[in-house]
Amino acid sequence: MSATVAPPAISTFERRRAELLAQRRRATLLYGTILLACLLVSAWVAELSPARLADGIPRFGEYFAQTIPQLRWNHLFDGVKQEGSIAYWFYRLDEWSLLLLETANIAAFATLSGTVIAFFLAFLAARNVAPRPWLAGAVRRLLEACRTVPEIVYALIFVWAFGVGPLAGILAIALHTIGACGKLFAEVIENTELGAADGVKCAGGSWVQQMRFGILPQIAPNLLSYAILRFEINVRGASVIGFVGAGGIGQELYAVIAQNYYEEISAIVVLIIVAVSLIDLSSERLRRRLTEGGRA
The missing domain is CATH 1.10.3720.10 (MetI-like)
Known part of the structure; x- marks a missing residue:
């Protein structure tokens, strides 16, 4: 008797499982699309573009390079009046x-x-x-x-x-x-x-x-x-x-x-x-x- 009942129960379970997975995939696709649209709108409002990033990164690197102190190994631990020392930096x-x-x-x-x-x-x-x-x-x-x-x-x-x-x-x-x-x-x-x-x-x-x-x-x-x-x-x-x-x-x-x-x-x-x-x-x-x- 159990052998005759098991196949329909299994098929019902598999069908229900497939429906739930399909619903989950549709929900993921929907929310993913909404999130992507929000990100694109936010980037447009913030005037964010790959071209601006490409232009700004080199300038940031130049500014950062200017802040690096000119330390010299032979004067690293000298006094505050010696250029190239840590004491001169601080x-x-x-x-x-x-x-x-x-x-x-x-x-x-x-x-x-x-x-x-x-x-x-x-x-x-x-x-x-x-x-x-x-x-x-x-x-x-x-x-x-x-x-x-x-x-x-x-x-x-x-x-x-x-x-x-x-x-x-x-x-x-x-x-x-x-x-x-x-x-x-x-x-x-x-x-x-x-x-x-x-x-x-x-x-x-x-x-x-x-x-x-x-x-x-x-x-x-x-x-x-x-x-x-x-x-x-x-x-x-x-x-x-x-x-x-x-x-x-x-x-x-x-x-x-x-x-x-x-x-x-x-x-x-x-x-x-x-x-x-x-x-x-x-x-x-x-x-x-x-x-x-x-x-x-």
């Missing part, structure tokens, strides 16, 4: 180091203040724990507004309002950090089990106590991990917003680019790369320890 290392420290301080203070504000807003933005549904929607729109505008645009506004200097950079990065971290923190809260918070509620605890004793212990390692990751991003952002006068090493980099001091450009870029890499490595190690500690 002849303003003390000033640039202070500007790098200022950049790191801008990022650190902005990250700290931004994440603290984002921490409190996240509990209001998380749909599963917000006191009112409409409040969660309103706070989410606020967070979207904070992170939608690029940091450099905020920096331009704050430079106009408060003048040139680190304060504009701190405010710009902090405002963007509120939006970015607030969204991440809210998503962490929404993925948290509410059993402990419900227990605190049943024991007569207020909403604040539910968040403090029922939710926060579960999410603290993830929040710290995201905050440290944001600090890494903000260090790079603090280097860029200096271009509009918001302080830090970026302001000095813009000045030497404007004056075509080619070797100083490469020296500052190398220092930024080294500093950001060291901060990233240290932050990544700390973030990994926090994550592993939270899982343990």
Whole structure:
């Protein structure tokens, strides 16, 4: 009996499988065509063409070649007054180091203040724990507004309002950090089990106590991990917003680019790369320890 039933069942399965594969191929072709059309339209709007790329790449190479220092092996480790030495290349290392420290301080203070504000807003933005549904929607729109505008645009506004200097950079990065971290923190809260918070509620605890004793212990390692990751991003952002006068090493980099001091450009870029890499490595190690500690 099973032998007579098996062939029709197998044929039905194979037919259904072929139909599903055909639907998948048609969907892939359709979405691939739409994606290709969007890319072509984007390239046309951006005036991107192979001819322009071919013309621009050699000029980029020429500019990059001008920034390479003229180091000489026989004078490589000589003093700051000897041309061709590393010390001559980094002849303003003390000033640039202070500007790098200022950049790191801008990022650190902005990250700290931004994440603290984002921490409190996240509990209001998380749909599963917000006191009112409409409040969660309103706070989410606020967070979207904070992170939608690029940091450099905020920096331009704050430079106009408060003048040139680190304060504009701190405010710009902090405002963007509120939006970015607030969204991440809210998503962490929404993925948290509410059993402990419900227990605190049943024991007569207020909403604040539910968040403090029922939710926060579960999410603290993830929040710290995201905050440290944001600090890494903000260090790079603090280097860029200096271009509009918001302080830090970026302001000095813009000045030497404007004056075509080619070797100083490469020296500052190398220092930024080294500093950001060291901060990233240290932050990544700390973030990994926090994550592993939270899982343990």
